[in-house]
Amino acid sequence: MSDRARVSSSVVLIASPISGVRGQWTQGLQEKYPLYEAVERSSLERSMSTLKPAILLLDLALPGLGGVDGVPAVQRLSPPTSIILMTSTPNDREGFSALKAGARGYCSLDMDPNLLRKAVSVVVKGEIWVARNVFAPLLEELTSLTERRHKEFPPNLDTRLDRLTPREREIAQLIGGGASNKEIAGRLNITEATVKAHLTAIFRKLGLSDRLGLALFVTEYNRVAR
Amino acid sequence: MKGKRRTASPRRDRGGLEWVKKRPLPIVNVLIADSEKASRNAATRVIQSMRGMRIVGEARTGHEAVSATARLKPRVVLLDLQLSSEFGASLISVLRRKSARTRVILLVGRASEERILEAFSHGAVGCVEKKHIARLLPKALEAVASGEAWMSRTLIPKIVDRLAVFTERKKK
Numbered sequence: 001m002s003d004r005a006r007v008s009s010s011v012v013l014i015a016s017p018i019s020g021v022r023g024q025w026t027q028g029l030q031e032k033y034p035l036y037e038a039v040e041r042s043s044l045e046r047s048m049s050t051l052k053p054a055i056l057l058l059d060l061a062l063p064g065l066g067g068v069d070g071v072p073a074v075q076r077l078s079p080p081t082s083i084i085l086m087t088s089t090p091n092d093r094e095g096f097s098a099l100k101a102g103a104r105g106y107c108s109l110d111m112d113p114n115l116l117r118k119a120v121s122v123v124v125k126g127e128i129w130v131a132r133n134v135f136a137p138l139l140e141e142l143t144s145l146t147e148r149r150h151k152e153f154p155p156n157l158d159t160r161l162d163r164l165t166p167r168e169r170e171i172a173q174l175i176g177g178g179a180s181n182k183e184i185a186g187r188l189n190i191t192e193a194t195v196k197a198h199l200t201a202i203f204r205k206l207g208l209s210d211r212l213g214l215a216l217f218v219t220e221y222n223r224v225a226r
Numbered sequence: 227m228k229g230k231r232r233t234a235s236p237r238r239d240r241g242g243l244e245w246v247k248k249r250p251l252p253i254v255n256v257l258i259a260d261s262e263k264a265s266r267n268a269a270t271r272v273i274q275s276m277r278g279m280r281i282v283g284e285a286r287t288g289h290e291a292v293s294a295t296a297r298l299k300p301r302v303v304l305l306d307l308q309l310s311s312e313f314g315a316s317l318i319s320v321l322r323r324k325s326a327r328t329r330v331i332l333l334v335g336r337a338s339e340e341r342i343l344e345a346f347s348h349g350a351v352g353c354v355e356k357k358h359i360a361r362l363l364p365k366a367l368e369a370v371a372s373g374e375a376w377m378s379r380t381l382i383p384k385i386v387d388r389l390a391v392f393t394e395r396k397k398k
Contacts (some may be wrong), residue, residue, distance in 0.1 A: 099386050128382040135375035138385055139351055145392045146347035147319075212289040220316050 010124050011036065011051055015044045016059035016086070021109060021145050025057055025086075028113030029120060040064060048077035055120055060087040068094060071101040082123045086111075094132040096141075105129040160222055163205045174210055176218025200226065247279050254371045255282040257298060259291035260306035265333055268359040269304050276364055279371075296324040302370055304363075307334045310345060318348040329370050333359070343384055352376040 013062070014025045015038040020035055036051060038044035041064030046057065058074070060067055063072070075083060077104060084105030085098045095106040104123045107116070119129040164172060167188075174184045181199075185192045199211065208214050256273055260266050266284060272336060273279045282298045285291040288309045295303055303321060310317040310332075318330050331352035332345055342353055352370045354362050366376035 012347070100389065104383075122379070126383065127379055128386060129379075130306070130382065132369065132374060132376075133378060135382070136351065136373065139346055139375050139383070141389060142347055142385055143349045145389065149392070190242070210289065216289060216292060216317075216320065220320060 010034075012055045012057060012120065013038060013044075013047050013051060013053040013081075014057045015039070015047075015062055016109075017061065017063055018059070021059060021086075024110065024113060025116060032117060033120070036193075038062075040054040044074065045077055048081065049073060052078045052094060053081050053122055056081050056083045057120075058083055058085055060085055067151075068097050068101050068103075071098070071103055075102050084119065084123055084129065090131065092131070092133045092137060095130050096137045099128065099130065099134070099138065106131070107133070160206055168198050168202050168205075171195065172202055172214060172218050173222075175214050176222065178215065195218040251392055252281050254302060254367070255298065255300040256280065256367070257283045257285065257291070257300040257303045259285035259288075259294070259303055259309060260333055261286050261309055262306065262335075262356075263358050265306065265335075265359065266357070269333070269363060272359060273367070276367065279367060291317070292320055292324060295321045295328055299325040300328055302367065303328055303330050304333055305330050305350070307332045307337050307341060307345060316348060318345055318350050322349050330377070331363075331366055331370055339381065339384060342381065343367045343388060346377075346381075346385065347388070353378070353381070 010033050012023055012029055012033040013036045013171040014029075016025070017039055021038075026035055032034070033055070036047055036053065038047050041062065044058075044062065044065075056074070056078075058065070058071075064070075071083060071085070073086065075081070076131050082104040083102065084107060085103045086107050086109045087094070087111045090106065090108045103129065105119055105128060107119055107129065111119070122129050161172070170183055170188070174187065179187070181192050181195045184195045188195075199214075202214065206214065206217060208217060229365045256267050256279055258269050258273075260269070270281060273281050282300050285294045291303065291305065291309060294300075305318070305321070321328060321330060329352070330345075330350040331340065331354060332350050332354060333356055334342060335356045346353075352366045352375060354366045354376070369376040
């Protein structure tokens, strides 16, 4: 992010082989940003390296680009540049791949000039511009990667359980198994009053308010730790 | 959720929510799980004013949220982020295991982005600030009930950054 902030003037480089498309983009942006154009791969590479623009509006159909897979190579020519990919056939899956490839925006080629101006200003601020449809696949990916990681490295739940004494942990596990105070007292050969005292300490240490919450906490802990 | 993704969705057009309303969608059952009465009331008002949405229950604690979700299998749970913190963000994973079809929208009072992202990592698919319930909850409910996600645009870069961290770790 600090890289992006260092770009002084918000120069926008527009790269499309179609003059009509470049014209439409220019119409939306010329009042607000200094614009430069590229019409194919080699002029794009030159401009990226020398201008280091704040924004690159990149037509995915640019000859020699190779679609979304070609984006990282273009990005390497000017790491601080935020790339907005433009396509005549937007779809959620490709939008998702575009973000994964490092693009900060993914838009329809013939987007309304006013909306394009808004998209560019959002990306200049460091945000990302994609259709809302792309949000869901993004979150799905985040959730599934997180779940996979939790299987590999048990999450930080256990640090909370570490605050308990061995006796308290024993009692917590029995609560997780659904035992009553009386059963716990009989099992551990202590009085019910002692069980209650332990429970109070356990609730305080774990930040929980009742035994059902504790049961849930322990069940969840056991599941993750397994 | 999978297989529901549409290409060339009419939603991409501005004002394209109409097509959702025209489809004869089944009634969407909603569970409200919030410890604050004011938020429960605000959410109730919104849902009662929407066609095709029905409140099936209310919960005030994390535990109530779990048992109500298991019993009622609502399509959507509106979950106070504060409640989920009782158990760590994993309360959301518990809800999803109790009812696989259930989708969770967070109601957020004061919370760090970090906590919201943590909740997303555990499977929440929407997020509405409590002060904006009247204005934004209808949109969030429509989006989430039809299989999409709903959140502030400003969170997207943070999510992408998180994904990038995972990807880099995989490469190592």
